[in-house]
Amino acid sequence: MHAEILATGDEIRTGALVDSNSAWIAQALEEAGVAVARLNGVGDDLERLTGILKEIGGRADVAVVTGGLGPTVDDLSALAAAAANGVGLVMEPEALAAIEEFYRQRNRPMNPSVRKQAFLPAGADMLANPVGTAPGFRLRIGRCAFFFLPGVPFEMKRMLADHVLPQIDRMRGERRETRLIKTFACFGLTESLTGERVGGIEERFPGVKLGLRAKFPEVQVKLYASDPVAAEAVGRLDAASVWARERLGDVLFSEAGESMEAVVGRLLREKKASLAVAESCTGGLLSSLLTDVPGSSDYFLLSTVTYANDAKMRLLGVNAETLGRSGAVHEETAQEMVGGVRRLAGSTYGLSTTGIAGPAGGTSEKPVGTVCIGLATPAGTFGYRFHYTYGRRSMNKQMFAMKAMDILRRELAGVVHSP
Amino acid sequence: MHAEILATGDEIRTGALVDSNSAWIAQALEEAGVAVARLNGVGDDLERLTGILKEIGGRADVAVVTGGLGPTVDDLSALAAAAANGVGLVMEPEALAAIEEFYRQRNRPMNPSVRKQAFLPAGADMLANPVGTAPGFRLRIGRCAFFFLPGVPFEMKRMLADHVLPQIDRMRGERRETRLIKTFACFGLTESLTGERVGGIEERFPGVKLGLRAKFPEVQVKLYASDPVAAEAVGRLDAASVWARERLGDVLFSEAGESMEAVVGRLLREKKASLAVAESCTGGLLSSLLTDVPGSSDYFLLSTVTYANDAKMRLLGVNAETLGRSGAVHEETAQEMVGGVRRLAGSTYGLSTTGIAGPAGGTSEKPVGTVCIGLATPAGTFGYRFHYTYGRRSMNKQMFAMKAMDILRRELAGVVHSP
Numbered sequence: 001m002h003a004e005i006l007a008t009g010d011e012i013r014t015g016a017l018v019d020s021n022s023a024w025i026a027q028a029l030e031e032a033g034v035a036v037a038r039l040n041g042v043g044d045d046l047e048r049l050t051g052i053l054k055e056i057g058g059r060a061d062v063a064v065v066t067g068g069l070g071p072t073v074d075d076l077s078a079l080a081a082a083a084a085n086g087v088g089l090v091m092e093p094e095a096l097a098a099i100e101e102f103y104r105q106r107n108r109p110m111n112p113s114v115r116k117q118a119f120l121p122a123g124a125d126m127l128a129n130p131v132g133t134a135p136g137f138r139l140r141i142g143r144c145a146f147f148f149l150p151g152v153p154f155e156m157k158r159m160l161a162d163h164v165l166p167q168i169d170r171m172r173g174e175r176r177e178t179r180l181i182k183t184f185a186c187f188g189l190t191e192s193l194t195g196e197r198v199g200g201i202e203e204r205f206p207g208v209k210l211g212l213r214a215k216f217p218e219v220q221v222k223l224y225a226s227d228p229v230a231a232e233a234v235g236r237l238d239a240a241s242v243w244a245r246e247r248l249g250d251v252l253f254s255e256a257g258e259s260m261e262a263v264v265g266r267l268l269r270e271k272k273a274s275l276a277v278a279e280s281c282t283g284g285l286l287s288s289l290l291t292d293v294p295g296s297s298d299y300f301l302l303s304t305v306t307y308a309n310d311a312k313m314r315l316l317g318v319n320a321e322t323l324g325r326s327g328a329v330h331e332e333t334a335q336e337m338v339g340g341v342r343r344l345a346g347s348t349y350g351l352s353t354t355g356i357a358g359p360a361g362g363t364s365e366k367p368v369g370t371v372c373i374g375l376a377t378p379a380g381t382f383g384y385r386f387h388y389t390y391g392r393r394s395m396n397k398q399m400f401a402m403k404a405m406d407i408l409r410r411e412l413a414g415v416v417h418s419p
Numbered sequence: 420m421h422a423e424i425l426a427t428g429d430e431i432r433t434g435a436l437v438d439s440n441s442a443w444i445a446q447a448l449e450e451a452g453v454a455v456a457r458l459n460g461v462g463d464d465l466e467r468l469t470g471i472l473k474e475i476g477g478r479a480d481v482a483v484v485t486g487g488l489g490p491t492v493d494d495l496s497a498l499a500a501a502a503a504n505g506v507g508l509v510m511e512p513e514a515l516a517a518i519e520e521f522y523r524q525r526n527r528p529m530n531p532s533v534r535k536q537a538f539l540p541a542g543a544d545m546l547a548n549p550v551g552t553a554p555g556f557r558l559r560i561g562r563c564a565f566f567f568l569p570g571v572p573f574e575m576k577r578m579l580a581d582h583v584l585p586q587i588d589r590m591r592g593e594r595r596e597t598r599l600i601k602t603f604a605c606f607g608l609t610e611s612l613t614g615e616r617v618g619g620i621e622e623r624f625p626g627v628k629l630g631l632r633a634k635f636p637e638v639q640v641k642l643y644a645s646d647p648v649a650a651e652a653v654g655r656l657d658a659a660s661v662w663a664r665e666r667l668g669d670v671l672f673s674e675a676g677e678s679m680e681a682v683v684g685r686l687l688r689e690k691k692a693s694l695a696v697a698e699s700c701t702g703g704l705l706s707s708l709l710t711d712v713p714g715s716s717d718y719f720l721l722s723t724v725t726y727a728n729d730a731k732m733r734l735l736g737v738n739a740e741t742l743g744r745s746g747a748v749h750e751e752t753a754q755e756m757v758g759g760v761r762r763l764a765g766s767t768y769g770l771s772t773t774g775i776a777g778p779a780g781g782t783s784e785k786p787v788g789t790v791c792i793g794l795a796t797p798a799g800t801f802g803y804r805f806h807y808t809y810g811r812r813s814m815n816k817q818m819f820a821m822k823a824m825d826i827l828r829r830e831l832a833g834v835v836h837s838p
Contacts, residue, residue: 288703
């Protein structure tokens with residue numbers, strides 16, 4: 001089954017808007033077992049729209065089109081679809097009734113121009129839009145079944161789930177197969193070294209495909225299995241997952257789609273433990289990530305960002321002597337910072353960061369990309385030093401924050417560092 | 420000039436990655452006066468890649484391709500381009516030297532597989548990549564000049580600016596006209612209300628085009644002027660800019676492409692002033708944004724994130740009485756927080772946030788989206804309350820942090836709030 005996606009609109013064509021709809025649809029189709037062959041984008045131009053619909057109609061079995069269903073003169077999808085088939089637009093009473101009902105329910109006055117949305121190409125089947133005013137439609141052009149959806153993401157997503165995926169599933173009939181995906185979120189090794197850990201998995205588990213995806217600063221290992229018999233796909237993926245889990249070991253932090261901060265939060269919650277954070281070079285990013293988790297106020301007590309030595313001394317009780325001897329970027333300083341913030345907060349655990357995010361401030365001994373991380377546990381304080389070579393301030397901040405969370409995750413999960 | 424963009428890679432085709440590169444390139448070309456006619460996307464499939472290159476080669480004058488230049492077996496762009504022209508790959512010594520130099524400078528061992536990147540289609544002109552290992556190249560296929568760039572966004576952006584835009588400009592030759600763009604970065608009104616402030620500008624200044632772009636949480640107002648005679652375009656844009664600047668007034672925070680945090684940083688630096696921050700609901704995001712600015716350690720002294728009332732009292736000296744009477748989310752509490760952190764840091768200015776980012780924690784009196792912001796200046800402390808209806812935690816955090824920075828910006832710049 002050859003599938004394509006077409007995004008329409010001048011905002012897409014000119015780059016004023018990043019087309020996230022197409023990625024959403026491609027992923028949904030992929031997970032439903034339909035591989036998307038091509039993505040397309042054109043602006044609000046009747047001739048070009050009509051042309052590309054005919055082109056896709058000669059190439060694909062199924063296509064999803066987004067955008068151009070609204071009430072303005074720029075909304076040309078229905079007109080182009082009709083032109084591609086050499087037919088006219090006809091008023092669809094069911095569509096008009098749905099539009100009127102939408103306004104009635106919301107007590108909003110209905111602008112006469114929205115009636116335009118009830119005119120669909122002759123031969124089209126309306127697709128109801130329960131969350132907006134523009135109905136979609138299904139229409140055959142050439143050899144291809146086209147699904148026309150609105151460009152507003154939440155309307156598109158709802159209609160994709162309600163109409164498109166079930167109808168495509170029925171279209172596939174005998175060719176239907178179960179397709180499964182397993183995602184392992186990893187941190188701590190480069191993409192290629194992470195891949196090496198699960199090298200040979202495709203040969204060892206025939207029918208399982210491996211995919212690697214860098215989602216900075218994490219690396220995702222994906223396993224795909226498909227089979228006409230559901231139990232076959234499940235069995236194959238399970239066996240491969242057991243092996244992959246074992247091989248990934250300490251770098252694997254989630255199989256459930258959780259972010260690192262969500263994993264750390266869950267582990268803290270399970271231990272009924274609390275956390276305090278003392279940041280320097282990460283400048284608040286570590287705290288911001290940790291508090292992105294809904295409900296994090298249950299375990300996240302407080303944090304400080306202290307750039308200046310003076311602030312490190314006064315707020316956290318870092319010793320002037322330590323700063324004089326070792327400097328602000330040092331394992332010892334990181335340990336005194338984290339011990340200080342844990343005492344200040346009365347928390348179970350503490351994390352600290354002090355380093356050089358760049359672009360300035362590096363020395364030959366402590367170049368940009370150097371970070372010292374402190375961990376406080378009920379057993380004591382520990383200091384670590386790492387060096388990254390990204391060069392860019394924002395990437396360094398992200399990597400430093402992620403590394404700090406990973407150190408706490410390993411501590412909480414009782415993971416032993418691999419060499 | 421018919422221009423197209425092609426994004427390649429299975430991560431694009433399957434929707435694992437949202438294709439933001441194409442939007443970036445479309446916008447850059449658009450701003451350079453080249454309208455993009457079509458966007459295309461295909462996966463790592465040699466036959467399909469070769470086919471679409473030939474197809475675009477028969478249709479376009481210029482095309483930019485991203486992705487597929489790396490060292491792995493999935494990286495097929497050079498091979499497909501060679502196949503489309505019926506030629507082979509040849510080793511480009513200059514490319515190999517650049518790759519070797521890249522590794523030498525970073526003291527990193529060079530994996531032999533990266534040599535693959537030095538093989539370009541016969542007849543291609545190498546495009547140097549100063550920030551990565553994969554060189555790009557320019558190649559004519561059919562009637563179209565193709566520019567092949569890496570898929571890594573910051574490498575692509577650098578090479579687009581260094582090579583592609585200047586070369587396209589030369590290609591346009593006689594048809595070249597001066598195209599100017601002026602961007603006003605605004606904050607504080609919705610996109611449509613911001614647009615209303617400059618409504619009628621196209622009629623008032625013939626030849627000037629208006630564009631609005633939401634770049635959450637800011638809104639950009641763009642003015643475009645083009646003319647074969649450079650002075651004409653300059654004069655027209657200048658006149659319109661004077662008018663727009665006046666009309667935008669207090670919501671305009673930068674005309675120089677600066678972020679809000681960079682503007683605040685510059686104003687603090689100009690005043691030789693320093694800043695301390697007390698966050699609650701923004702959880703570190705406000706500090707992280709402020710410290711994203713290189714050199715921010717010169718004026719950013721310290722910040723605290725205090726979720727718990729206890730921490731607000733102990734670190735910032737917020738009164739138990741105030742918390743009991745008004746609650747954690749209140750202008751009074753925000754004022755005590757900001758007064759406390761300014762005293763703690765000995766800073767010139769202070770900012771504080773306390774609110775409900777959601778999804779839980781809202782009440783009928785203080786629903787999710789409520790934020791109180793405190794400002795401390797040498798003249799005293801001030802408290803403000805706002806309510807936003809985004810619903811999503813991450814959007815609320817962003818909006819709250821941006822609003823706090825804007826309040827400080829207005830104070831530092833001496834901007835009077837418009838009603």
